[in-house]
Amino acid sequence: xxxxxxxxxATFGGKLLKLSHQSSSTGTPMAVNLYLPPSxxxxxxxxxxxxxxxxxxxxxxxxxTPDNCSEKGFFHAAASRHNIAIVYPDTSPRGAxxxxxxxxxxxxxxxxxxxxxxxKPWSENYKMESYIVKELPEALFAPGSGGFxxxxxxxxxxxxxxxxxxxxxxxLYLKHPTLYRSASALAPICNPSQxxxxxxxxxxxxxxxxxxxxxxxxxxxxxxxxxxxKDDLRVLVDVGTGDNFYKQGQLLPENFERAVQEASxxxxxxxxxxxxxHSYFFISTFAQDHVDHAAKYLL
Amino acid sequence: xxxxxxxxxATFGGKLLKLSHQSSSTGTPMAVNLYLPPSxxxxxxxxxxxxxxxxxxxxxxxxxTPDNCSEKGFFHAAASRHNIAIVYPDTSPRGAxxxxxxxxxxxxxxxxxxxxxxxKPWSENYKMESYIVKELPEALFAPGSGGFxxxxxxxxxxxxxxxxxxxxxxxLYLKHPTLYRSASALAPICNPSQxxxxxxxxxxxxxxxxxxxxxxxxxxxxxxxxxxxKDDLRVLVDVGTGDNFYKQGQLLPENFERAVQEASxxxxxxxxxxxxxHSYFFISTFAQDHVDHAAKYLL
Numbered sequence: 131x132x133x134x135x136x137x138x139x140a141t142f143g144g145k146l147l148k149l150s151h152q153s154s155s156t157g158t159p160m161a162v163n164l165y166l167p168p169s170x171x172x173x174x175x176x177x178x179x180x181x182x183x184x185x186x187x188x189x190x191x192x193x194x195t196p197d198n199c200s201e202k203g204f205f206h207a208a209a210s211r212h213n214i215a216i217v218y219p220d221t222s223p224r225g226a227x228x229x230x231x232x233x234x235x236x237x238x239x240x241x242x243x244x245x246x247x248x249x250k251p252w253s254e255n256y257k258m259e260s261y262i263v264k265e266l267p268e269a270l271f272a273p274g275s276g277g278f279x280x281x282x283x284x285x286x287x288x289x290x291x292x293x294x295x296x297x298x299x300x301x302l303y304l305k306h307p308t309l310y311r312s313a314s315a316l317a318p319i320c321n322p323s324q325x326x327x328x329x330x331x332x333x334x335x336x337x338x339x340x341x342x343x344x345x346x347x348x349x350x351x352x353x354x355x356x357x358x359x360k361d362d363l364r365v366l367v368d369v370g371t372g373d374n375f376y377k378q379g380q381l382l383p384e385n386f387e388r389a390v391q392e393a394s395x396x397x398x399x400x401x402x403x404x405x406x407x408h409s410y411f412f413i414s415t416f417a418q419d420h421v422d423h424a425a426k427y428l429l
Numbered sequence: 430x431x432x433x434x435x436x437x438x439a440t441f442g443g444k445l446l447k448l449s450h451q452s453s454s455t456g457t458p459m460a461v462n463l464y465l466p467p468s469x470x471x472x473x474x475x476x477x478x479x480x481x482x483x484x485x486x487x488x489x490x491x492x493x494t495p496d497n498c499s500e501k502g503f504f505h506a507a508a509s510r511h512n513i514a515i516v517y518p519d520t521s522p523r524g525a526x527x528x529x530x531x532x533x534x535x536x537x538x539x540x541x542x543x544x545x546x547x548x549k550p551w552s553e554n555y556k557m558e559s560y561i562v563k564e565l566p567e568a569l570f571a572p573g574s575g576g577f578x579x580x581x582x583x584x585x586x587x588x589x590x591x592x593x594x595x596x597x598x599x600x601l602y603l604k605h606p607t608l609y610r611s612a613s614a615l616a617p618i619c620n621p622s623q624x625x626x627x628x629x630x631x632x633x634x635x636x637x638x639x640x641x642x643x644x645x646x647x648x649x650x651x652x653x654x655x656x657x658x659k660d661d662l663r664v665l666v667d668v669g670t671g672d673n674f675y676k677q678g679q680l681l682p683e684n685f686e687r688a689v690q691e692a693s694x695x696x697x698x699x700x701x702x703x704x705x706x707h708s709y710f711f712i713s714t715f716a717q718d719h720v721d722h723a724a725k726y727l728l
Contacts, residue, residue, distance in 0.1 A: 140710070141705075142713075142714050143714070372439060411438045414505075415442070
């Protein structure tokens with residue numbers, strides 16, 4: 131449904147819009163932040179189709195709302211320079227009134243894991259994959275006053291994310307290769323089937339049949355035969371070596387790298403950044419690299 | 430007293446240190462954040478005196494701790510590029526146990542206004558001017574393991590700040606012209622004697638004799654005869670025209686500009702940024718300009 135604009139904030143030569151819309155995927159209102167770069171931020175320039183800008187979707191991590199990365203991720207400096215819009219979806223439905231929804235930081239509210247839940251009671255509202263790949267783009271790219279299709283170019287979209295959102299970016303890119311021109315991830319959960327966060331979330335949302343998990347696991351998706359002999363991937367990953375979740379085996383980027391190597395797929399670059407942790411101090415440091423990576427394929 | 434390091438965080442090629450020390454000015458522990466740029470962030474390079482880096486002090490606004498601007502101000506991108514350290518002091522003593530200290534957001538805790546209070550009960554602890562201009566630099570520039578004098582250059586210091594901290598930066602620069610090579614401010618309270626925030630704070634800390642207020646008011650300090658015929662100031666100010674506190678007359682940059690003009694002092698640049706508000710979205714957008722301004726006089 132059409133967006134309601136809750137706030138418009140000038141930043142880095144563009145505008146950050148705090149939006150909300152009613153989602154049919156989740157059955158709840160969903161908050162979205164949208165950074166419009168300078169060329170399309172003023173209404174005067176919004177009517178020229180030749181001025182449409184490409185879009186980078188940022189999927190946030192556990193517990194985050196669209197606001198966290200908008201405030202602390204520092205993506206807007208590079209997005210302003212490249213003239214790329216940034217979309218910050220929320221990490222789950224909120225207020226679905228499911229028992230237990232707010233009990234843990236890593237399941238339920240703030241922890242949708244970008245999958246469509248198949249297990250009750252979550253399957254009614256926790257449809258984050260459908261929301262991200264279908265409903266949200268349709269709403270964003272709608273023309274006229276209801277959406278932003280007059281200024282955003284639906285043919286040029288890339289995806290990135292952090293932690294759980296890095297899992298989302300990598301897995302959605304691999305599942306839906308025609309939707310995104312490139313993907314990147316900061317400290318992503320690379321092999322959710324094999325880590326505690328993923329086991330809890332996938333078990334709860336998708337059930338105990340681990341075959342279903344593989345369709346949402348970047349490492350397993352790369353192993354899948356679909357990618358063999360295809361064009362190179364366009365994937366950038368950064369991980370901090372001081373990241374406690376990396377050390378605890380929640381991220382497993384080595385598993386992803388091994389799968390990439392075994393599948394003989396090119397185009398994947400994984401950087402290990404000495405001493406960096408899991409926080410926005412890490413994200414903001416490398417945000418520009420991830421916008422630059424997307425810009426290579428979007429501009 | 431010597432600093433205790435509570436956390437060390439890799440960011441923008443350098444390190445953000447979360448420090449604490451016991452202050453004799455305030456009689457309380459004081460938190461300080463220190464961003465060390467790449468060349469001095471690793472201990473290996475910390476012993477070469479020729480590698481000392483200059484320092485930019487950032488004074489925060491009402492309600493802020495050292496953490497807010499460290500997380501959301503984005504000074505580190507430019508500080509890393511210029512190899513400048515950034516110091517984030519706290520905005521007041523905390524936990525002085527004075528009745529009423531925590532009752533308002535704009536007086537007491539988080540609202541020290543960078544003056545030495547002369548009125549009881551505040552005069553015992555609220556000595557923020559002494560802390561910022563004397564005690565904190567002495568502690569920071571102490572050599573050896575107690576301070577950072579082996580890596581920070583005490584002869585090259587500039588000062589900047591936001592809102593109440595912009596008042597602090599401008600007034601301390603004008604009061605102590607030998608301490609700082611330049612000053613700048615984002616959305617500063619330029620004429621505290623004439624606005625509601627300043628009247629409340631100066632009345633409470635300095636008493637009802639408005640003559641005492643003038644010594645802490647950037648607009649009045651520029652009017653003072655001291656500056657006539659002296660070298661040009663080195664001052665950059667940015668204010669957003671969408672800033673509600675500007676619109677309410679809390680900032681009064683026009684009064685400051687008029688005083689500068691009437692005193693025939695050069696070297697002051699005030700930019701009015703269309704639509705920008707009072708938030709970190711504004712600060713982060715122009716942070717680089719303020720580091721660049723300081724770099725002109727520090728490097």
